[in-house]
Amino acid sequence: MIEFKLPDIGEGTAEGEIVKWLVSAGDAVKEHQAIVEVMTDKATVEVPAPADGTITELLVGEGDTVPVGDVIFRLDNGGGAPAQAASPEPAAAPSAPTAPSAPSAPSAPTAVAAQPAPNGGKVLAVPSARRVARELSVDLSTVAGSGRNGVIRRADVEAAATGGAVAQSSHPVVAPTTAQAQRIPFRGVRRKIAEAMVRSSQTAVHFTIVEEVDVTDLVRVRQKAKAIGAEQGIKVTFMPFIMKAVANGLMKFPMLNGHLDEQAEEIVLPGTVNLGIATDTPNGLIVPVISQVESKGLLQLAAELGDLSERTRAGRVRPEELRGSTFSITNAGNIGGTIATPIINFPDIAILGVHRIVKRPGVVDTPEGEVIEVRQYMNFSCSVDHRLADGADAARFVAYLRQILEEPALLSL
Numbered sequence: 001m002i003e004f005k006l007p008d009i010g011e012g013t014a015e016g017e018i019v020k021w022l023v024s025a026g027d028a029v030k031e032h033q034a035i036v037e038v039m040t041d042k043a044t045v046e047v048p049a050p051a052d053g054t055i056t057e058l059l060v061g062e063g064d065t066v067p068v069g070d071v072i073f074r075l076d077n078g079g080g081a082p083a084q085a086a087s088p089e090p091a092a093a094p095s096a097p098t099a100p101s102a103p104s105a106p107s108a109p110t111a112v113a114a115q116p117a118p119n120g121g122k123v124l125a126v127p128s129a130r131r132v133a134r135e136l137s138v139d140l141s142t143v144a145g146s147g148r149n150g151v152i153r154r155a156d157v158e159a160a161a162t163g164g165a166v167a168q169s170s171h172p173v174v175a176p177t178t179a180q181a182q183r184i185p186f187r188g189v190r191r192k193i194a195e196a197m198v199r200s201s202q203t204a205v206h207f208t209i210v211e212e213v214d215v216t217d218l219v220r221v222r223q224k225a226k227a228i229g230a231e232q233g234i235k236v237t238f239m240p241f242i243m244k245a246v247a248n249g250l251m252k253f254p255m256l257n258g259h260l261d262e263q264a265e266e267i268v269l270p271g272t273v274n275l276g277i278a279t280d281t282p283n284g285l286i287v288p289v290i291s292q293v294e295s296k297g298l299l300q301l302a303a304e305l306g307d308l309s310e311r312t313r314a315g316r317v318r319p320e321e322l323r324g325s326t327f328s329i330t331n332a333g334n335i336g337g338t339i340a341t342p343i344i345n346f347p348d349i350a351i352l353g354v355h356r357i358v359k360r361p362g363v364v365d366t367p368e369g370e371v372i373e374v375r376q377y378m379n380f381s382c383s384v385d386h387r388l389a390d391g392a393d394a395a396r397f398v399a400y401l402r403q404i405l406e407e408p409a410l411l412s413l
Contacts, residue, residue, distance in 0.1 A: 001056070001074060001075070001076055001077070002050060002051060002053070002074065002075040002076075002077055003071045003074055004035075004050060004071065004072060004073050004074070004075060005068075005069050005070060005071050005072070006038065006047075006066050006067070006068050006069065006070055006071075006072050007047070007068065008068050014067065014068060015065050015066060015067045015068060016038040016039060016065070016066055016068070017038065017039040017063070017064070017065045017066075017187060017188065017191075018036060018037075018038060018060050018061065018062050018063065018064050018065075018066060018072070019036075019037040019038060019039045019044055019062065019187075019188050020036070020037045020062055021035075021036050021058055021062060022034050022035055022036060022037065022046070023035055023036075023055050023058075024055065024058070025055055025056060025057055025058055026054065026055065026056075027054065027055045028053070028054050028055075029049045029052070029053060029054070029055060029075070030049065030052055031048075031049055031050065031051050031052050032048045032049065033048060033049045034046035034047070034048055034049075035047055035048060035049050035055070035073065036072065036073070039188055039189070039192065044188075044189070045319060049075065050075070051075065051077045052077060053075045053076050053077035053078065054075070054076045055073060055074070055075055055076075056074045056075065056076045057073060057074040058072070058073050059071055059072055059073055059074070060072050061147075061153050061154060061155070063154060063185055063187045064154070124145065124147075124150060124151045124152060125140055125143075125145070125151060125152035125153075125157075129152045129153055129154045129156065129157045132154050132157045132158060132161075133157045136157065136158075136161040138157050138160050138161050140152055140157070142160065143156050143157055143160045144156060144160075188283070188284075189281075189283045189284035189285075189286070190283075190284050192284075193284050193285055196345075196346065197343055199346055200343050200344050200345070200346035201343060203346060204344045204346055204385040204387070205385060205386040205387050206341070206343070206344065206383050206384075206385070206386070207383065207384050207385075207386040207391055207394065208341045208342075208381055208382065208383045208384075209381070209382050209384075209391065209394045209395055209398055210339060210379060210380070210381045210382075210398075211379070211380050211381075211382075211398040211399065211401065211402050212377055212378075212379055212402075213377065213378050213379070213380060213401070213402045213405050213406060214362060214375050214376070214377055214406050215238075215357060215376050215377065215378045215405060215406070216375045216376045217406065217407065217408055218238070218241060218405055218406070218408045219357070219376050221241075221408045221409075222236065222237075222238055222241060225241075225298060225299075228299070229299060229302055232299065234299055234302050234303045234306065235302065235306050236298070236299070236302045237302070237305075238333075238354075239277075239301075239302075239305055239329075239331060239354075240298045240299075240301040240302040240305060241298065241405065241408060241411065242329065242331075242352075242354055242405070243275055243277075243290070243293055243301050243305070243329065244293070244296075244298060244301060244411050245401050245404045245405050245411060246273070246275065246293070246327065246329065246352060246401065247273040247275070247293040247294040248294070248400075248404060248411070249397050249400045249401055249404070250273050250294075250326075250327055250397075251273065251294055252397075252400060253393055253396055253397045253400070254269050254271070255269070255349070255388075255389045255390075255393050256327065256349055256350040256384065256389055256393055256394065256397055257269060257270070257273055257326045257327050257349070257350075258270060258326050258348075258349055259325075259326065259347040259348050259349060260347045260349070260385070260387075260388060261347075262347070267349075267388055270326055272291070272292050272294065272295075272326070273292065273293045273294045273326060273327065274289050274290070274291045274292065274293070274324050274325050274326045274327075275289065275290050275293050275325065275326075275327055275328065275329060276288070276289050276325030276327070276328035276329070276345050276348070277289070277290060277305065277308070277309070277328070277329055277331075278328060278329065278330035278331070278345075279309055279312045279313065280313075280335075281312060281313045281315075282313070283315075286312050286317070286322070287322065287325065287328060287345055288308050288309075288311075288312045288317050288321050288322055289321055289322065289323065289324055289325045290304055290305065290308060291324065298411070308321065325345060325348055326348065327348055327349070327350055327351070327352070328342075328344075328345040328348055328350075328351040328352070329351070329352045329353075329354060330342045330351060330352070330353050330354070331353075331354040332353070332354075332355065332356075333354050333355050333356040333357065333378070334356070335356075336356060337355055337356060338355050338356060338358060338379055339353075339355055339379050339381060340353050340355065340381060341353070341381060341383060342381060342383050343383065344383055344384075344385055346385075348385075349384065349385050349388045349389055350382060350383060350384040350385065350389065350394065350397075351382070351383050352380060352381070352382050352401075353380065353381040353382070353383070354378070354380060355378060355379040355380070355381070356378070357376050357377065357378045358376070358377055358378075359374055359375070359376050359377075360374070360375065360377065361373070361374060361375070362374075362375035362377070380398055380401060380402075382394050382397060382398050
């Protein structure tokens with residue numbers, strides 16, 4: 001019998017959230033078969049079985065946060081007395097969980113009628129159930145437990161709070177109708193995004209500067225590059241041009257390129273540009289990283305961006321590709337919106353927001369004088385942690401971006 005403990009699946013990870021069980025109690029499994037999806041920070045990994053055998057018990061529920069080292073399931077490998085499993089290397093998975101081919105959900109528990117704890121003992125409940133009970137002011141002694149031996153789970157507390165029956169699924173979501181509200185569990189990627197946003201907004205002192213850029217010439221250059229890229233099977237968008245301009249700018253203004261090491265009380269300026277690219281996925285916002293952007297050409301950046309974005313949306317990004325950013329770019333231009341104030345991807349020093357291109361009349365200098373013609377404009381908004389960099393640094397940086405993107409030939413210099 002193997003008692004499998006949650007391994008450290010990151011760099012010094014202290015805990016993980018159980019996102020989804022891919023097996024049920026009683027299932028026969030093979031060594032290295034994915035057993036459970038666990039979320040840490042912004043990445044989700046599939047934890048594999050340490051040996052062939054049969055799952056005898058799942059000890060925690062979906063949505064529970066479990067400290068590293070706690071036993072999360074038991075596996076009968078025919079070895080007799082319980083033994084601790086050597087933690088295998090978790091299979092890298094995306095920030096968004098990857099659905100298995102045909103997983104069987106954990107068997108639906110049957111609620112046990114609430115009974116007084118024997119001899120005045122403590123009510124049996126998982127930690128997340130106790131937390132939710134405190135938040136919803138639910139008396140655990142009145143709750144019927146659906147877990148093993150009557151252990152109270154979070155779903156039991158939520159059901160008691162709403163006066164309903166225990167959900168026969170680990171996802172207590174009410175099917176939406178025209179007359180019903182929908183309740184969506186606040187966990188997984190969405191909760192991690194929320195934690196990151198709150199930390200950034202409460203820690204970094206945000207200062208945002210906005211610059212309008214005439215991208216008419218950039219649009220023409222991109223059209224030519226798009227045709228060249230198509231010959232090599234590479235999709236060329238505006239982002240590689242923006243990434244290259246940002247990298248050039250950060251090498252010129254290094255105070256915006258880095259992060260704060262709070263423990264050492266140092267501002268770290270790495271000397272290389274690793275761009276976090278905010279990516280909209282079916283499961284929420286993920287920020288994969290492209291490294292050493294300053295040393296790469298436009299077509300190489302386009303190819304890497306296309307590959308990384310596709311794997312991120314499909315849930316195949318590797319955990320190491322989600323770490324190490326020195327600056328981030330968020331682009332909602334293909335969706336809409338002409339201006340926004342992006343939140344810094346803490347502990348980075350700054351982030352750039354890219355917005356949609358709009359056509360409108362503009363004044364253009366010609367040898368014959370000033371003329372008015374239809375031009376194409378794009379707004380850039382740069383948010384900076386004012387504790388670590390001055391507003392003048394941000395102003396010079398966005399002014400440089402404007403100069404180089406209005407004259408895209410300068411990107412090659």
